[in-house]
Amino acid sequence: MTSPEASPRSVSQMPVAEGKSVQQTVELLTRKLEMLGAEKQGTFCVDCETYHTAASTLGSQGQAGKLMYVMHNSEYPLSCFALFENGPCLIADTNFDVLMVKLKGFFQSAKASKIETRGTRYQYCDFLVKVGTVTMGPSARGISVEVEYGPCVVASDCWNLLLEFLQSFLGSHTPGAPAVFGNRHDAVYGPADTMAQYMELFNKIRKQQQVPVAGIR
């Protein structure tokens, strides 16, 4: 079965502006996008739950349990993504969540691990920009920015164009090339790569300190 193809996206984090809350920074960004000429096109949501392998399944050597992330993306409403840190990514349908309940013996959900990002989508020519507030529980922890370039299918070809576009509205906060882009040249980009980027982003935000001026969602 051929892997599904998707348009290359770059997922990055935008640092909160000094002296402002998360909410205000998001508003700043969306206002900039609107002045650029982008049109609002609904909302999006990406969420992630962490599971770790249950202690009973660990061998006698006491190897560390692996972490598994179960993610959903509103762009693919009928799918569920399960991925390991550096491992494979499984794309299943939404019944997978129910399956995870059944697999309680093997995978246990980490406490308070649910992290999600919600925000609005903007369409600008062939680009799709999603600016979302990353929240863990009740507190806003950061800002995620995802940019997708529609016409392309091979990631390494359009990275420079994405970079130029990101610079036009992120300025100095433009990220570097995502790891998934550099891995395989001329390979077709897929939804699994997007979810891997989100997973990295969420992990980074989790490790960060809480934002000092916590904005109320």
Place this chain on the structure above:
Amino acid sequence: MADVLSVGVNLEAFAQAISAIQALRSSVSRVFDCLKDGMRNKETLEGREKAFIAHFQDNLHSVNRDLNELERLSNLVGKPSENHPLHNSGLLSLDPVQDKTPLYSQLLQAYKWSNKLQYHAGLASGLLNQQSLKRSANQMGVSAKRRPKAQPTTLVLPPQYVDDVISRIDRMFPEMSIHLSRPNGTSAMLLVTLGKVLKVIVVMRSLFIDRTIVKGYNENVYTEDGKLDIWSKSNYQVFQKVTDHATTALLHYQLPQMPDVVVRSFMVAVTKIRLAVPPKHGARDGERPQKSQTAVVPVCWSSLLPAPVKRAEFGNPVIRPSVACSRTPRFTPRKSADAASQDSPPPQG
């Protein structure tokens, strides 16, 4: 002035005729004066009547005489020369009545304008002929009667021949694959796939390219029936622009006598759709090649058309494309009014 001028009128006789008219007028008015005065006073009635009648007769005779003189002179005057160039419109200019429409002056202006137009058109055609814009191979100056009729042979080709030509071109380019189908009768529809970048749908009429649509690699090119969708445009603006470029290319290559050369040139142009990011960013990213065959940003379009294609099999060179380069617009962000976001100015488009 006894000499006859070029207008052909005898001017002396004309002057004499005018004075003859004056004489005639005065004699006619004398007649009426006589009638008005009536009979003069004489001794007897007969005397008065006789005098009156004699006077009256004298006046009538003088009128007769003057009229004859006038007729004689008018014959001498002669008609104005018949070869005046204005003919009827000249007569229009003599009309003293001032109409609401100044017909004659407008006529003159229209005539002057058409003369100027003809002159300028002659100059323009001379200049244009220096740069040959002809799309056909016909020689210049061949009149319509002598122009050879369009060979019907190039329009009616056996489908097998078309298939052969297409498969030959398919083998020429490794990165391009052509799939031929005939869903609607005898006209061929090609689905050209270029690497993992784009798909081109080419609608043909025998061996002439009729229309072309460029779509992205991930877009659906089939309708719900499973047939090739030859009408819907691409969803992406960049490929809509590339469609315009490809259409211009197919309009540019026109050789009615050698359609397979045209198809080959068009395919070469398609493979050369170089869509590269501007060099200043290519330099920053070391691992990415400057101009990849399969990158996706529209660029200066003189690179879309190739250098003259190698001589075709039967030895005739292909016409060289000569199109000016034009920059395709890149997105230009409007200036942000936020004071907080002045980290770096947006790149100038």
